[in-house]
Amino acid sequence: MKIAFFDSGIGGLSVLHHAMKVLPQEEFIFFADEDNVPYGTKSPEEVLRFVDEAFRFLIAQEVGAIVVACNTATSVAVKAMREKYSLPIIGMEPALKVALDAFPNRKVLVAATAITITGKKIFKLIKKIHAENFAELKALSKLVEFAERQEFVSAAVEKYLREELAAYDFEKFSSLVLGCTHFNYFKDTFRKILPPHVKILDGNAGTVNELIRRTNLKSSLTTNRYPLTTYYSGRKVEDAAELLRLKKFLQRLDEMETII
Numbered sequence: 001m002k003i004a005f006f007d008s009g010i011g012g013l014s015v016l017h018h019a020m021k022v023l024p025q026e027e028f029i030f031f032a033d034e035d036n037v038p039y040g041t042k043s044p045e046e047v048l049r050f051v052d053e054a055f056r057f058l059i060a061q062e063v064g065a066i067v068v069a070c071n072t073a074t075s076v077a078v079k080a081m082r083e084k085y086s087l088p089i090i091g092m093e094p095a096l097k098v099a100l101d102a103f104p105n106r107k108v109l110v111a112a113t114a115i116t117i118t119g120k121k122i123f124k125l126i127k128k129i130h131a132e133n134f135a136e137l138k139a140l141s142k143l144v145e146f147a148e149r150q151e152f153v154s155a156a157v158e159k160y161l162r163e164e165l166a167a168y169d170f171e172k173f174s175s176l177v178l179g180c181t182h183f184n185y186f187k188d189t190f191r192k193i194l195p196p197h198v199k200i201l202d203g204n205a206g207t208v209n210e211l212i213r214r215t216n217l218k219s220s221l222t223t224n225r226y227p228l229t230t231y232y233s234g235r236k237v238e239d240a241a242e243l244l245r246l247k248k249f250l251q252r253l254d255e256m257e258t259i260i
């Protein structure tokens with residue numbers, strides 16, 4: 001089946017990266033809306049318009065399912081897209097339930113974009129799983145800018161994260177949930193800053209499991225590291241140097257995947 005992964009930028013590659021491992025026999029389209037990134041600091045109305053346009057393009061590619069590999073776009077637009085199209089549309093959900101199931105009665109810090117942490121969807125989730133006393137929300141929107149300029153490890157990234165996280169008493173927290181797909185590129189710096197008992201969780205495996213469940217695809221362990229994938233970065237990526245750059249991101253995600 002041809003499956004589309006959609007994000008504002010390169011963050012969604014982290015979800016695709018996981019899908020490539022467990023669904024190596026499928027064909028993928030990766031669409032990064034590089035003309036409009038970042039989404040997280042724009043208005044929900046603008047983001048809805050961008051997502052609507054991207055969906056129109058992806059539907060025209062005759063895909064069998066669309067993974068909205070972007071928490072921000074999921075928060076703003078997944079409901080509207082599901083009302084409009086009948087194919088399986090899988091969104092991102094911050095791994096808050098996973099964290100609370102593993103570490104009951106401990107605090108969880110959910111880091112995401114400004115739109116995600118102020119949107120109705122996250123508060124609905126918190127209410128549904130009775131996490132009101134445990135979930136704290138933090139916008140780290142600037143990480144999206146760092147990721148898009150491929151600044152994954154630097155003194156500036158570390159300074160930004162140290163300053164933003166300084167106010168938290170992590171003795172009270174079991175985990176940090178990455179509620180933005182762009183944040184996966186920074187797991188090494190998060191690990192350096194956070195005390196060892198604070199686990200770093202993301203929603204990638206949960207999303208791909210949901211894709212498998214909704215489409216009845218068969219998961220298998222891969223020997224083929226990079227299944228057939230067509231990349232769109234606003235427009236189709238055909239330039240060899242650009243394709244190599246994307247492969248380097250996937251290789252960085254290989255390294256980040258082992259950091260928990």
Ligand code: DGL
Nearest residue numbers: 008011039040071072181
């Ligand atoms: N990667 C997106 C997410 O998961 C958002 C990044 C952006 O602000 O565009 O929320």
